[in-house]
Amino acid sequence: MKNAHTQDTLVGLFVAAGIAGLFFLALQVSNLSSFTDHESYTVTARFQNSGGLKVKSPVSAAGVKIGQVVSISFDPKNFESVVNMSIDSKYNSLPDDTTASIFTAGLLGEQYVSLEPGGSEEYLRNGGKIEITQPAIILEKAIGQFLFKSAEEKK
């Protein structure tokens, strides 16, 4: 066995390396650095169909991520999908006639909520509702309609 002093140094180095590894995982690998618990506010939007939207799907405006989906539930009265989104408080000047649409990133990518600001003077507040929404485009449906139409035209 090595003498006590070198041994202490090696143990110290080992523990330091291990902790550095943990920090590396926390900061470089995961999203801890980008989510340092920003202040955020919640808005609700009702969609006819929220498609493949999931909790934690991004919410973006003009292509920039400004928040994420917190919860998705089904409203049995109106048969609509109720999507709650938390939006970074930095972006608290979204007009209350903002449009929310569900798009797909790329052909096979994940779905996200895209917000397009309107022209109102009033801003969306915590607990606010987005009135104008556009449902997710279901690819199978669109293809089905297209095939149906082209078959009709041939007749």
Next chain:
Amino acid sequence: MVIEFLQFLGSNTRSSFTKLGRGTRFLLQTLSGSASVFPRPRLLLNQLYSVGVLSFLIITISGLFVGMVLGLQGFYILSDFGAEETLGVMVAASLVRELGPVVSALLFAGRAGSALTAEIGLMKATEQLSGMEMMAVDPIKRIISPRFLAGLISMPLLAALFSAVGILGGQLVGSGLLGVDEGAYWSQMQAKLDFQDDIINGVIKSIVFGFVTTWIALFEGYDSIPTSEGVSRATTRTVVNSAFSILGLDFILTALMFGDD
């Protein structure tokens, strides 16, 4: 014939339950003895050296190669779908969630666990443990608890190192040799991996594995038949039982942690 078979079954079942009972008692003694380690940090430091520092090299080198292989295989599969950019996610998620804790725990059982069993088994065979008891030194407090704590501390650190080195290895192969964009490798990884869900759960896994592996290794040594054959059997049992418990527990923990996602 039937009676003999029933006797065989009964005695085996009974002896395995008895062993589990002894193991639990041993664990409780070890835990209650752990408090007496802190006044003598030298004991713990010595064990951290032999359990942790000496496992450092095998863990980092294995981690590097596992990461490199993941990078290579992941690239071949993902490039079929034109999704090479998500290589970082694949490498990091599989390392942090599963391979990091599991493979480093298996290596730890082979490298450090077997050594612990052999050491304690030999101490028992050469009657050093009884000698300590004669001198009114509690061998649990003096020998077992420091080793247990050292295993418990080392395992999460080693697993974190394994994952970190593996991710760097994957990056080395992915963007160094195969031409995946380096920025995409890291940014996709950061977008997909969650601190709470992935990193913390991986660390919890490695703590559980460290606990179980060290417990098995120490108990097998302490419980071994004090002959050279008995010690060799105990060492084998350590590696086999640790591997079973690690893989079995991994399934349960994964089902618990990543269930609804």
